[in-house]
Amino acid sequence: MIKKLKSLREKKWAQILLIPFAFIYGWVIEMRNFCYHWRIFKTISFPVPIIAIGNITAGGTGKTPFTLFLLELLKSDFGRIVVISRGYGRESRGVRVVSDGQGAILRAVEGGDEPVMIARKCLNVPVIVAERRSKGIQTALEKFKPDLILLDDAFQHRQVARNCDIVLINQHYPLHQAHLLPRGNLREHVRNLSRADMVVITNSDGHPETTELKFLNRHFRGEIFTCRNHDDGLVDMWHKQTGDISHLAGEKAIVFAAIAEPEQFKNLLLAHDIAIADFLAFPDHHAYKKEDLADIYQRAKSRQCRYIITTEKDLVKIEKGVFQEINLVAVSLKISMPDMQKFRKYLLRYIDIN
Known part of the structure; x- marks a missing residue:
């Protein structure tokens, strides 16, 4: 469905056709924001500092790696940090404790791929999923x-x-070329960035486009930071380091991923001279079926690949030994931020920590 919508958006006639639907969607979102702004809809406060990580577009901004970055950055300032997510892609409902921070972790089908990934990488961090975040916080x-x-x-x-x-x-x-859903991938109007306290440009080369910065500065008056993802080695089923990605240079491999922007992952591997024999892109949060995994295995075997490569987010949905003699590895990603200490200083101001 998502692939069909993306391909549909590329057609000019579809762009015109989707304008009224985007208008209706935008009107509904603005009415909802109006009700929160004027306190017609009530907000719930809790006796604990809360940092919200989000985006204004539908997927592909790197929220999970950024959450991991914040956990590492703030661990010396706070004794216990809890992560709360909706848990997209899970089959369970209501509040579920994905990890209690003491080792017991739910499967991805119950906790969602991203929360389970965070739980496996940060074993001492409690992770909770809940459609209603207020119940998760409670x-x-x-x-x-x-x-x-x-x-x-x-x-x-x-x-x-x-x-x-x-x-x-x-x-x-770039946001200056974006449109509201379903015509584009904006969740709400860019002017609503005025609600944000900080904006972080991800996948950045450190030099955001001048046009984009001018556009952002018209809608957002706060601090803008940049960061980028880079590989942090290869990991096994439990996210333990197994080597450097450079060891796979020249290796023929089958690659699969169910993420919002699979091409970025593919380009990362190509940059390390990995010979991609086949690249399979599934919809974001895809729940792999036996036939999906059997197809991946047969492709790898028929092309005589020694490796099958995926993302850490996908790794949590794969059972151990499913690819038999072929090595399954995932590329671990890590965020680096040029102004990390300045970012930390600003962040702590919002939560009253000096």
């Missing part, structure tokens, strides 16, 4: 007594009051 307060809560994908989830709103923007997809 569970966190009762069970874990957190010093800080990271609220994943929550810029549009306005029911919960927060100390700081961080909005991520992918440099590869």
